[in-house]
Amino acid sequence: xxxxxxxxxxxxxxxxxxxxxxxxxxxxxxxxxxxxxxxxxxxxxxxxxxxxxxxxxxxxxxxxxxxxxxxxxxxxxxxxxxxxxxxxxxxxxxxxxxxxxxxxxxxxxxx
Amino acid sequence: xxxxxxxxxxxxxxxxxxxxxxxxxxxxxxxxxxxxxxxxxxxxxxxxxxxxxxxxxxxxxxxxxxxxxxxxxxxxxxxxxxxxxxxxxxxxxxxxxxxxxxxxxxxxxxxxxx
Numbered sequence: 001x002x003x004x005x006x007x008x009x010x011x012x013x014x015x016x017x018x019x020x021x022x023x024x025x026x027x028x029x030x031x032x033x034x035x036x037x038x039x040x041x042x043x044x045x046x047x048x049x050x051x052x053x054x055x056x057x058x059x060x061x062x063x064x065x066x067x068x069x070x071x072x073x074x075x076x077x078x079x080x081x082x083x084x085x086x087x088x089x090x091x092x093x094x095x096x097x098x099x100x101x102x103x104x105x106x107x108x109x110x111x
Numbered sequence: 112x113x114x115x116x117x118x119x120x121x122x123x124x125x126x127x128x129x130x131x132x133x134x135x136x137x138x139x140x141x142x143x144x145x146x147x148x149x150x151x152x153x154x155x156x157x158x159x160x161x162x163x164x165x166x167x168x169x170x171x172x173x174x175x176x177x178x179x180x181x182x183x184x185x186x187x188x189x190x191x192x193x194x195x196x197x198x199x200x201x202x203x204x205x206x207x208x209x210x211x212x213x214x215x216x217x218x219x220x221x222x223x224x225x
Binding site for chain 1 (some may be wrong): 152153168205215
């Protein structure tokens with residue numbers, strides 16, 4: 001099956017710093033998504049990307065759909081303590097029925 | 112408006128036993144997918160149900176089966192439990208209106224097999 005690799009695996013940053021993480025795939029996806037998961041909860045959608053090259057923002061979050069359709073990037077500006085959690089990228093299958101999730105990036109924000 | 116609800120929230124079972132997990136989709140959603148999330152990993156697709164039929168299946172053995180009811184709710188059944196089945200099981204639902212993107216995940220059922 002498809003493999004999505006995320007990096008870095010974990011990050012420890014100071015409050016106010018910017019964060020960048022990326023996701024690469026061995027296969028092409030037509031839709032990329034970024035989710036955040038907090039302890040004891042299911043993933044919550046942050047940003048969905050539908051076109052290669054697309055750059056989309058949601059508040060302090062910005063994500064890009066790579067032009068090769070095999071990668072995506074997520075940036076968080078001016079991090080705050082509530083940004084703590086695990087961030088997952090996901091590619092949506094062409095059938096629209098199945099997500100392939102990345103390995104996750106654990107973010108810790110130090111006040 | 113309730114989101115996706117899953118029950119129970121936690122469950123402990125013994126190897127070899129069988130378990131049933133339940134999911135009620137968000138209002139206005141008709142498709143239910145199940146995912147298994149092992150500790151420290153991303154969720155893995157188990158299968159998807161639409162119109163009471165399994166429409167797509169991931170790489171999981173036949174010990175994993177499911178059902179969808181006319182009210183769109185769904186069950187996940189796992190037979191002959193193994194220690195490796197210990198995980199967070201997530202349910203996600205999709206809107207009937209396909210023009211609105213919106214898979215919504217529930218908070219999951221934490222299954223521990225001892």
